[in-house]
Amino acid sequence: xxxxxxxxxxxxRLATAALALGIFTSAGLAGVGAQDATxxxxxxAVVCDSPGLPPGTPTPMDDMSGxxxxxxxxxxxxEMASxxxxxxxEMSSPVAEASPTxxxxxxxxxxxxxxxxxxxNYVACYNEGQASGDPGLYVALESxxxxxxxxxxxxxxxxxxELGSPFKTAKLLSVDNVMLWGDGxxxxxxxxxxxxxxxxxxxxxxxxxxxxxxxxQEVSLPSHPDVDFVAVNGINITETKDESxxxxxxxxxxxxxxxxxxxxxxxxxxFTNSGEEPHEAIVMQLPEGADPMGLxxxxxxxxxxxxxxxxxxxxxxxxxDLTLLHLPVGTYTMVCFFPAPDGAPHAAHGMIQQFxxxxxxx
Numbered sequence: 476x477x478x479x480x481x482x483x484x485x486x487x488r489l490a491t492a493a494l495a496l497g498i499f500t501s502a503g504l505a506g507v508g509a510q511d512a513t514x515x516x517x518x519x520a521v522v523c524d525s526p527g528l529p530p531g532t533p534t535p536m537d538d539m540s541g542x543x544x545x546x547x548x549x550x551x552x553x554e555m556a557s558x559x560x561x562x563x564x565e566m567s568s569p570v571a572e573a574s575p576t577x578x579x580x581x582x583x584x585x586x587x588x589x590x591x592x593x594x595x596n597y598v599a600c601y602n603e604g605q606a607s608g609d610p611g612l613y614v615a616l617e618s619x620x621x622x623x624x625x626x627x628x629x630x631x632x633x634x635x636x637e638l639g640s641p642f643k644t645a646k647l648l649s650v651d652n653v654m655l656w657g658d659g660x661x662x663x664x665x666x667x668x669x670x671x672x673x674x675x676x677x678x679x680x681x682x683x684x685x686x687x688x689x690x691x692q693e694v695s696l697p698s699h700p701d702v703d704f705v706a707v708n709g710i711n712i713t714e715t716k717d718e719s720x721x722x723x724x725x726x727x728x729x730x731x732x733x734x735x736x737x738x739x740x741x742x743x744x745x746f747t748n749s750g751e752e753p754h755e756a757i758v759m760q761l762p763e764g765a766d767p768m769g770l771x772x773x774x775x776x777x778x779x780x781x782x783x784x785x786x787x788x789x790x791x792x793x794x795x796d797l798t799l800l801h802l803p804v805g806t807y808t809m810v811c812f813f814p815a816p817d818g819a820p821h822a823a824h825g826m827i828q829q830f831x832x833x834x835x836x837x
Contacts, residue, residue, distance in 0.1 A: 521595045521598075523599040525615050527615055528611035528614065533631045534631070581653070586661055587653040589688060590663045591650050596616070597690050598645050598646075598647045601613045602644055606643070610634045611634050614630050615630070617633070618690065618691040620691055621690055621692060642669045642670040642782070648668055649701075660691060661680070661681045662681070664676070664677075666700070670783070672784060673783060673800075674741065676697065676698050680693075698796055702800065705741045705742075706737065708736055709729070709730035710729060711728040711747050711749055712747065712748045712749060712754050714751060714752065726825050726826060727756070735830070735831045735833050736832055738802070738804055738832050741798055743797070743798045744758075745794060746789055746794060747793075753788055754789045754821065755811050755813055757782065758807055759780050760781040761780055761806075767810070768827070770808075770822065771820070783807065804834050808828070808830075
């Protein structure tokens with residue numbers, strides 16, 4: 476499954492909070508010009524329809540100590556914080572990610588309409604939930620499998636993780652190719668803009684529980700933004716160990732040798748992890764003239780930092796794409812907050828890099 480959302484709405488918030496406090500032991504849908512939403516993806520007239528969540532509280536941190544947040548065991552142990560909520564929560568059976576060779580069959584008209592309506596409603600509830608400060612509006616539309624895949628023990632933990640998200644809006648750009656799968660789930664291919672710039676393309680799987688279709692899984696698809704010009708820039712992630720001291724230096728390395736990138740309708744950063752540790756790449760814009768090291772020493776006010784998007788859990792030997800649309804001319808910072816063996820974030824060991832989006836000549 477895609478871990479992008481888990482890292483965005485949970486790990487980014489935790490990382491920035493930890494940095495603001497000087498603690499380095501934690502890992503760290505807006506208009507779009509040339510890209511028009513398909514008719515099926517136009518959620519402007521869709522009003523959020525959600526039961527919301529009954530009263531409850533997140534799991535105390537002491538109770539989460541040592542828990543593997545993404546394992547089936549964590550899913551099996553998932554309990555709600557109040558009896559009423561526990562009764563309302565149906566456990567979904569563990570669902571294996573679709574095999575690369577497995578294919579669904581085209582859904583019929585009724586199934587397609589149902590899937591599109593579920594996606595539109597989820598996006599509408601995301602926007603309303605972020606605007607009202609009640610993420611429970613969309614978390615209530617997620618399966619327990621999805622909740623645990625996002626790194627939460629209960630739905631109330633997920634709600635708590637979503638509070639303070641750096642992305643307050645989501646715009647559904649397209650939804651199509653609805654398929655029916657052998658396990659009874661439906662899928663739809665979705666393009667969504669999270670915040671003003673961060674483009675994502677997912678195959679969203681929906682599972683039916685108690686007669687209701689719930690958001691169950693997101694699988695990342697190659698980005699195909701509907702724009703005129705796309706620029707692809709390769710970034711290598713390296714780790715260099717000093718054998719005499721054991722110190723490790725982490726770095727983003729531009730394959731082109733330059734950190735000046737010409738503005739484009741879409742810019743795709745293709746990250747390749749050539750190291751031995753997992754990494755992330757969060758792109759942000761700091762206050763004008765700010766020293767990036769202020770992210771580490773607390774001198775930068777995080778309320779003035781704008782998160783553009785990111786890719787997360789880039790495992791050794793793998794690649795991942797970050798697609799940003801219509802990124803304005805300016806200076807940006809690329810950073811990894813994942814912890815090094817000494818507990819400090821990779822950024823403290825060199826994995827922090829500024830780059831420029833420059834105007835096209837002529």
